[in-house]
Amino acid sequence: MSDKPNAHLAQDQFLTILSREDALARFGAALFPRALASESLALEFALGRALVGDVLAPIDVPPFDRSNVDGFAVRAGDLRNASEATPARLTLNDEVIACGIAPKLHVGAMSATPISTGGPVPRGADAIVMIEQTQPAGVGAVDMRRAANPGQFISYAGSDMARGESVLRAGTILGAREIGMLAACGIAQVNVARAPRVAIVSTGDELVQPGGTLAPAQIFDTNGPIVAAAVRENGGEAHFLGSVPDEEQALEKIMRDALASHDMLILSGGTSKGAGDLTHRLIARLGAPGILAHGVALKPGKPLCLAVCDGKPVVILPGFPTSAMFTFHDMIAPVLRRMAGLPPRNDAKVQATLPVRVASELGRTEFVMVALVEGADGLFAYPTGKGSGAITSFAQADGFLRIEALADHAPAGAAVDVTLFTPHVRVPDLTLIGSHCTGLDLVTAPLVCKGLTIRTIAVGSLGGLAAAKRGECDLAPIHLFDETSESYNRSFLVEGLELVEGWRRMQGIVYRNDDARFAGCDAREAVRRALADESCLMVNRNPAAGTRILIDRLLQGAKPGGYWNQPKSHNAVAAAVAQGRADWGMTIAPVAAAYGLAFLPFAQEHYDFAVVSARKNRAAVQAFLESLRSDESHAALVRAGFTPAT
């Protein structure tokens, strides 16, 4: 290796990116075929496991000839001539066979023995007559009003499962039914595929475990819990070993220890270019053949690293949680399931229409998360993309679609297959697409309590309006100021949409309470002072935002420091100012209060709803409008710092 001093440098830069298919093939070839590790488990722990080997019935089930009904055990021949008019009168034998009672007496000619459902058929009897078809005939006798077929209402020994018969095949996944069959033939222990023991390690100096406290620049470890849960969902035994800093010795130790006692090791983070990227270099020392793919043409998920060390898969998932989750499900879950003896996941899919064009990088298989929305004729798949770092895009999405590596986009109007995250789609009862406001949750809360499902997709006012025009939502929350008419929202509506007033929110300038530069001024004066001070940084808003229109009015063409910092939410503005990354910005009063910032009111903004007329009569829309007008919602809005419009 000394003649190739740059070997790992080349690797760091993903010079050899593999296609998804090639990476899967290499990974698979290095791991399979392999013997399935097995273990013997008590039935109560075997649920969901795959059987190793066929199971043969050790006994007959039922173990004896058994009555299926309550009635009398008889000899069919004695009833040959029985009818309503000439019943056969049988003498009762002096025993009653209940469940669990072994018969003692023989059923001789013209006699009968009372028997319960489940009772063993006595010697001599060859049929059971239901009690409903008999008539008591004084002490010790019973009348039979019908002939009986030999064998009627008898389950013969072994008719359910015969001794020696294979009752369950190797590979069967044990559910309640299968466990019942094993119990019925007395089997207490089964040989099942051993759940692969999977060690999970998060890497990164910035990680804190949930429950801890975040210092500046730290984030909570999301991948640890995600991967542990996903491993369990796919038949693995997950052992989360915690997070380790990007520090060579610590990492090497935990990786070695983990591999010694596990069947598989999954790390996350540290695979992209950067100072802390050393996990993949450590893998080379852990066993042969080592790294098989580092860099896969997936989006999200390019930095995925796949390795096999002495027969055990070692995987480094990308750091971004959604990337980690997609690569896990697409590339790792199939391998884990195979090691656990489980069949491939049976993902549910639905057909939908893509309402907007989705660009895609040529040469990379791209996964696009989508939310399903009920349209006039069929489902729409609305991309919820927020970038691979956003965990909430998962919560908002119902599933994902795949754009193949050879396509550079999926056109608007395309029919797409959506793989559902959960097998049952629940298209939401109410869909709001547009601008988000914390007040919205207050108005929808009572609907949620009633069991309605609500989806809000935050795409900004203009995006919402476009969706409403296409009929993809019930309501579009908007706050758009029209310079010409000096009014809000109404002038933006087109035919097919109607305006329902929502609430007013005070927009204003925020700054940190201890910033003396803004003391004692109003919003306009504050901006004048900020513009006069070169060291004073602003935080702006994105161009599609209603708030941006107000900011531009105040700036009158000036572009001070921070102007190009354009986050997409009220909260991001407040966070930037509160954390000192900016000195001032514009946000709404309730958000300013939540972040403990000083607030200089500037304009009362109208947050209203463009209702799609064709959908107005839907029960969920009516329920929303009712809630919007209710005293409870008004009170909640006022408490949160909003002013209901009516």
Ligand code: AMP
């Ligand atoms: P890395 O691959 O380590 O450079 O990480 C890429 C991004 O993912 C960075 O923003 C990390 O902070 C983030 N990240 C890495 N690991 C985790 C984790 N376990 N939980 C949440 N975010 C993470």
Ligand code: MG
């Ligand atoms: Mg990292």
